[in-house]
Structure formats: C-alpha cells, structure tokens
Amino acid sequence: xxKTIDSxxxxxxxxxxxxVFVGALIISNKFSAQRIAEIKAIESNIxxxxxxxxxxxxxxxxxxCKAVDHSSAFSEELNExxxxxxxxxxSLGAKNSEVISLKKYYSLLQVKDYLxxxxxxxxxxxxxxxxxxxxxxxxxxxxxxREGYVLTRLRQEFxxxxxxxxxxxxxxxxxxxxxxxxxxxxTLPALNIWEENYYGFxxxxxxxxxxxxxxxxRAAREKAEAEAKETAxxxxx
Amino acid sequence: xxxxVHLQAIAILPNIRYNVCEKTVRTSGLFSIMIExxxxxxxxxxxxxxxxxxxxxxxxxxxxxENMKAGKPAQKKLSxxxxxxxxxxxxxxxxxxSGTVESLLAINYPKNKLNVIIIDDGSTDNTWHVIQKFKxxxxxxxxxxxxxxxxxxxxxGIQESTSEIIGCLDADSFVExxxxxxxxxxxxEDQDMMAATPMLIVHEPKTILQKxxxxxxxxxxxxxxxxxxxxxxxxxPGPFSIFRRTVFEKIxxxxxxxxxxxxEFALRMQTHHMxxxxxxxxxxxxxTPDTLYKLYRQRLRWAYGIMKNTLDYRFILFxxxxxxxxxxxxxxxxxxxxxFLYNFGFILxxxxxxxxxxxxxxxxxxxSALVPNFDSFYINTDxxxxxxxxxxxxxxxxxxxxxxxxxxxxxxxxSILYFIVLYGFIAPLWFTRAVFNVALSKGTKWR
Numbered sequence: 093x094x095k096t097i098d099s100x101x102x103x104x105x106x107x108x109x110x111x112v113f114v115g116a117l118i119i120s121n122k123f124s125a126q127r128i129a130e131i132k133a134i135e136s137n138i139x140x141x142x143x144x145x146x147x148x149x150x151x152x153x154x155x156x157c158k159a160v161d162h163s164s165a166f167s168e169e170l171n172e173x174x175x176x177x178x179x180x181x182x183s184l185g186a187k188n189s190e191v192i193s194l195k196k197y198y199s200l201l202q203v204k205d206y207l208x209x210x211x212x213x214x215x216x217x218x219x220x221x222x223x224x225x226x227x228x229x230x231x232x233x234x235x236x237x238r239e240g241y242v243l244t245r246l247r248q249e250f251x252x253x254x255x256x257x258x259x260x261x262x263x264x265x266x267x268x269x270x271x272x273x274x275x276x277x278x279t280l281p282a283l284n285i286w287e288e289n290y291y292g293f294x295x296x297x298x299x300x301x302x303x304x305x306x307x308x309x310r311a312a313r314e315k316a317e318a319e320a321k322e323t324a325x326x327x328x329x
Numbered sequence: 330x331x332x333x334v335h336l337q338a339i340a341i342l343p344n345i346r347y348n349v350c351e352k353t354v355r356t357s358g359l360f361s362i363m364i365e366x367x368x369x370x371x372x373x374x375x376x377x378x379x380x381x382x383x384x385x386x387x388x389x390x391x392x393x394x395e396n397m398k399a400g401k402p403a404q405k406k407l408s409x410x411x412x413x414x415x416x417x418x419x420x421x422x423x424x425x426x427s428g429t430v431e432s433l434l435a436i437n438y439p440k441n442k443l444n445v446i447i448i449d450d451g452s453t454d455n456t457w458h459v460i461q462k463f464k465x466x467x468x469x470x471x472x473x474x475x476x477x478x479x480x481x482x483x484x485x486g487i488q489e490s491t492s493e494i495i496g497c498l499d500a501d502s503f504v505e506x507x508x509x510x511x512x513x514x515x516x517x518e519d520q521d522m523m524a525a526t527p528m529l530i531v532h533e534p535k536t537i538l539q540k541x542x543x544x545x546x547x548x549x550x551x552x553x554x555x556x557x558x559x560x561x562x563x564x565x566p567g568p569f570s571i572f573r574r575t576v577f578e579k580i581x582x583x584x585x586x587x588x589x590x591x592x593e594f595a596l597r598m599q600t601h602h603m604x605x606x607x608x609x610x611x612x613x614x615x616x617t618p619d620t621l622y623k624l625y626r627q628r629l630r631w632a633y634g635i636m637k638n639t640l641d642y643r644f645i646l647f648x649x650x651x652x653x654x655x656x657x658x659x660x661x662x663x664x665x666x667x668x669f670l671y672n673f674g675f676i677l678x679x680x681x682x683x684x685x686x687x688x689x690x691x692x693x694x695x696x697s698a699l700v701p702n703f704d705s706f707y708i709n710t711d712x713x714x715x716x717x718x719x720x721x722x723x724x725x726x727x728x729x730x731x732x733x734x735x736x737x738x739x740x741x742x743x744s745i746l747y748f749i750v751l752y753g754f755i756a757p758l759w760f761t762r763a764v765f766n767v768a769l770s771k772g773t774k775w776r
Contacts, residue, residue: 248539
C-alpha cells in the first residue's frame, strides 16, 4: 500500500516555509531600519559639528584662523556617511523614500560644509581646494562610475581635498540652486573646480593638472614622510 | 541536488557595493530594472519552492529520526534466510571484478543460500580469464555472452536464477559483510517490500573529484533514506539493489531505457505500486569517476536518463495516485535541473557583473579597492541573502546527517569543502548538456 499524502504535513511545511520567508523579510527590514537610524545619527552629528564650527567662527571672526581650522574637519565623517548612504541606496533602491530623504539631508550638509569651508578659508586667506561633482545614477551616465572611483581615490590620498557630490537628478532646491549658480549642464559627469565646469570623465592625472596644489601637497607629504623615516633611523642608531 | 542549488546561492552574497562619491549604481535604465525584477521574482519563486522541499524533507527526517540510527549492527541471526542470487555483470572489468566477487563471498550469509552469477558481457580485455579462478566455487556460475549492454546481462542472470531474492552488483562495487543480512532482514520484516536499495558510499576516494563525490553520495544517501518511507524512491541503483523474484514475474525484465535502466525499472515498479525501501544499514562501496571527463560522461548519462525516463513516465507527474513520488520527488528530479541551471546562470551573471565592476575599480583605485570593509554596517542582510543562509544551513544539516548515516558520527573533512566549493561550478556542465541532448533527442553513451 502506497504511503498516502498527509495533507497536514504539506500544510505544516508550507506554514514553516512562509514563516521563514516572512521572518527573513522582517529581519532584513529590521537591519535596514537600524542602518537608516545609524545614518541619521551620523547626519545629526555632522549637523551639530557644522553648527558648532559656524558658531565658533562667528565668535572668533578672523582673529584666530588656527582656532577654527576647518581644512580637514568632517572629511572622514562625510566620507563614512557617503559610503553608508551609498550602501543603503544600493540595498533599498535609489527610489526608496528613506534613502531619498537621507540623500537630501546629506546634500544639505554638504552645501553647509561647503559654505563654511569657503567662509573660513577665504577669510583666513587660504584658497580652498574643493571639487563639486554632479553625477547621475539613473543609468544614463556610464562614466559616472569611473569618475566616482577617481574622486574616491583622490579623497583618500588628499584629506585636504573636499569633494561635494550631488545627484544631478535629486529633487532638492539647494541642488538646483548649485546647478544654476555654477551653470552646470546635464552632460555628466560634471566637475566644478574653482568655479569652472569640466564635463566628461576626468582622470586623476587630469584633475591634478587642473589643481596643481595636489602635486605640491603630495611632494610636501612625501618630504615629511622621508624626514620622519630618517629621524626614526637615526634614533635607532 | 536541492542542497547544491542553495549552496550556490551563497555566492550571490558579495554584491556590488560602492561609494556615494563613486555613484556606481545601476548601469541600465527602467527597462533593464524591469528585466532584473522579473528574473529576481523567478529566483524568489524557486527559492520558495526549494525551501518548501527542504522543510518538507526535514519534517520527514524528524518523523523518521528514531528509525535512522546509523552504525554497524552486531552479528545478527535471522529467523529466515531467503535464497539469494547476486548477478555481477561485467564488461572489461578485469581490474575490479575479483575484488567485487571476493567481497560477495566474504559476506555474512549462509553459503548454501547465496549464489553468484558472473556474466561477462562480451569483454574485450582479460575479464573472462580473470574470473576463471572462481569456476570451481560451488556458489559461483560463470556465463559469457555477446555484448548487449548491462541490462541484457542482468536479464540473463535473472532468467538463470531460481532464488527468492535477486540482486545485482556492478563489478566496480564492493559490499560490506552485513549488507545482505540487513536487506534480508528487511524483506523478512516487511512482506510488502518488493525491492531494497543500499546506502552507497564512495570507495577509497583519492582525487579531489572523488572526495567531492563522497560528500555528494552522503547527502544523496540521506535524501534517499528520507524518500524511502514516503514511497518515493525512483532509482534502484546497479550496486546491490535487491528484488523479490515476483517483481520480475509481474512486471518483466529490464529493458533498454536511455542507458539508465535502473531508473526505468524503479519507475515501472512504482507504477505498479510496488514498495521500494532504502536500507541505510546495508553499506555498499562503489568506485566513482576520478577525472572530470569520466565524471562528466557518467553524470550526463544519469541526468539525460532521469529527464528522458521522467518524460516517458510523465503520467506520474502531479498525480496524487502516486503520492509523494508524483507530487514531489519526480517533479523535483526533472524540474530541479532547470532550477539548478537557472540559479547557476543567475549567480554567474551577477558574479561576472560584480567582477567587471571590481576590475574597473581596481584599475582606478589600485589595490586599496581590494581591502575589505569590516564595519558591521556592511554585513549583507538583504532578504535574499538571509534566505540563502537558511537554505545553506539546511544543506549543511543534510550533509551532516548523511555523514552520520554513512560513518556513524559526523567528522569534518575536506570532502565537504570540495563539495561546497566545486559541485556548483561543475554540475552545470552535464546538466546543460543533458537539457541540450533532451531537447534534440540526442542519446548518451555508457562510456
């Protein structure tokens, strides 16, 4: 006699399978929510820090440029925020409302930081090294991928270099204002360096030609490293 | 195979990640997003059914757990020893046939109840000469015939036999001493059982491929044992499957069936509602292919045979009359090939895409792009990945229990690693070709 089909077993297996599916979905969403919260916390911290710097700057004015040295502040935090936001964008999708909201806030923080850096450094007589980068991730900009890698590499090598990345298609008035102030067309990727626009892919070498200070910074760093090495060797002797 | 489908899914985990500054993101527009969603949906459906089947098998495992105690039993005596004939068909097996026959003569079973018929199926090597050393053994009969294929040799042996139970042992396999005793006991205990299949174990695995097959056989043995109480076994493999004589009297002898006659015969038995059981305590060691080409040839024959025989017996599919065989086991063996290939294609596509992206990244950023990010934020907890973890976990439970079933206790080995790492990559070779051959009705060869 053939084993008969036990409907209860089929149903039990189905119930467990559905439970595992739903469970995986819930856990996945929970982790996503945690990540969103983490990103919000970072954004909040950066916002607080910018406000603090702005206030400090307003108090001290140009009397003490060293006291408000903003040249490399938040660079690391902004970079970390950028990476995490990117991860979430990839994970939840670029159209996810939470992701869009976080991106908008991130863009605002970038503009605030940009303005602060500009104010501080101009008043202290230093020319800021900044790149404003416009990209698109709607599939119409193949070169944006490579340009992104180039800028990441430069940012890693030169912490003094401040790169502000804006989604060209982000529906945010501040981004639109930036676009119109600098007259950026929709030929992407687009870089704005010292108020001049550069369209299409630019390699690290090309950017170094546009910003000669980068070479100087590298030379200075290499010299300092060599000196430090020499000192360490002589100390050992 | 189910386990392998899921083991593969793990490879999806390292997805493309990028820096906001990099703005990598999707390289295609709305249309390609729709296409991607379509393929993802298919994957979700496949994952759901795969998980369902694994859960179903695990429930059966928990039901059967007490009956699945492994370990070699102590010497036992039976109340009745059915007369037995074991047929050893051989074709150019000069190197292994002696060992096979000697393993048969050494088993714990009354000598007057056990006959061995060695049939040389027109060998062109020294097989006939080698087996002459057994000609004076009263338990052994030697027959030489013109080459006609394995099933013709076995059929001749069945016709020559007068025993109550009849089995076959391929000349590249070796039985453990208690194997027949265990099977005979099962026949005594269950009068409705018409055939018994043993637990197949890889004989002395030496190459990486053989070690990979060792774990594959372990996992397969576990699944076969699970299918046994569900009356869903659809292959009575050549090495030491034993039948009641009445089976052949009722449904006839083996017939040519896409070089997988053992599957056709099992399906024919199932259509006559004859009970086939897996006796996991009856251990039989079988030699497995040691090179990729030999493995490919063997598995192509199996995969092609499974698909063609399933098509021949398609009236079983999704018929409640045939129980779990019709509703689950047989559809799984057929459609599982497509699911396997789909998953493989999905993973291959994503692997190539992410590798391409990584190469671009490395070419621009240098070796710093290879440094992994250890921040817990980046641990992939996507829905599909969590599901893959679950499926992989159940796959490991299957392997674990397969090893326990074969060896008495679980012990980690490189074989498991080889199986996890290699199987998913090489199995598509024969599955793809099998699908191609079935589509073109292009047969396979034995060797």
